[in-house]
Amino acid sequence: MxxxxxxxxxxxxxxxxxxxxxxxxxxxxxxxxxxxxxxxxxxxxxxxxxxxxxxxxxxxxxxxxxxxxxxxxxxxxxxxxxxxxxxxxxxxxxxxxxxxxxxxxxxxxxxxxxxxSSIKIKDYILDKNEKILKKNTSSIILTEKEIQLLELLFKENNFLKKKIILEAVWKYAPDADTHTVETHIYRLRKKIIDKFKDNNFIINTKEGYKI
The missing domain is CATH 3.40.50.2300 (Response regulator)
Structure with missing residues (x-):
């Protein structure tokens, strides 16, 4: 060729x-x-x-x-x-x-x-164009911040601290702090658990967050 x-x-x-x-x-x-x-x-x-x-x-x-x-x-x-x-x-x-x-x-x-616009994460497809996370025929709708969160966690092999996530996703926004990260990830994990029954998609330990 x-x-x-x-x-x-x-x-x-x-x-x-x-x-x-x-x-x-x-x-x-x-x-x-x-x-x-x-x-x-x-x-x-x-x-x-x-x-x-x-x-x-x-x-x-x-x-x-x-x-x-x-x-x-x-x-x-x-x-x-x-x-x-x-x-x-x-x-x-x-x-x-x-x-x-x-x-x-x-x-x-x-x-x-x-x-x-599409990223394969574990058994899921993150479709950034449609703003959904899907697995087989099931899917959940994502916000722009949730998409950014998933992309960030997917690209990083190691656990990420809340401060790192805050800086990467919220860009030092004056109304954002580490509690903002906790709240968004909690809501995202709940969406995933409710729809896919997957408790281990986003892992949360003392070291931080990881997919």
Whole structure:
């Protein structure tokens, strides 16, 4: 794969489409590679984004393989409805290069945003965008301070004293003291215990607080 700042995309298509796209490579805003059918299983996991032409999805084995891959998938298709394939974005044929370039950039930004907005903590997902802490199908709504608290505790492997938490989250606010920290963590722990029955999510000892 190319070593630069461009996105690396792997294309799955028939020979005609691959040849046409290959001729336009210099106009693309990303690095494009092609793969032979027999090497698909080996190569597809190495790329964050896949460009997939509808013709190859007639192969059921290949369709199942691609449906189970977590990479971002852009489908190139004439069909208005393509329910059998789990894609992230769809572009119509005939394809416009500027539209393809734009879509790739949009997906990159979207993926970066989503990765930054979700954090896995133990068996939970902290979704900063939705302001929730969730586990399986259950979730609780969080305040902005609670999100900051969880992020801080998650990033620190050691126990954190109340004073450290106060300085990091409240930024020396004149109306905040260590009692403020105690109150917020108590309320947050109660939310978690009430919803998830988890008494050990936030650990509290003489040394401080820890996740």
């Amino acid at each position: 190319h070593q630069n700042n461009k996105i690396n995309i792997l294309c799955f298509s028939d020979d005609d489409f691959s040849n046409s796209l290959n001729e336009l490579k210099e106009h693309l805003s990303f690095n494009l590679s092609f793969v032979k059918r027999e090497n698909i299983n080996e190569q597809c996991h190495k790329y964050d984004t896949l460009l997939i032409h509808e013709t190859i999805l007639n192969d059921k084995k290949l369709l199942n393989l691609l449906n189970n891959i977590s990479s971002t998938k852009i489908l190139i298709s004439k069909s208005k409805n393509f329910n059998k394939f789990n894609y992230d974005e769809k572009l119509d044929i005939p394809i416009r290069i500027n539209e393809l370039n734009k879509k790739v950039v949009e997906l990159k930004v979207k993926k970066k945003f989503l990765s930054n």
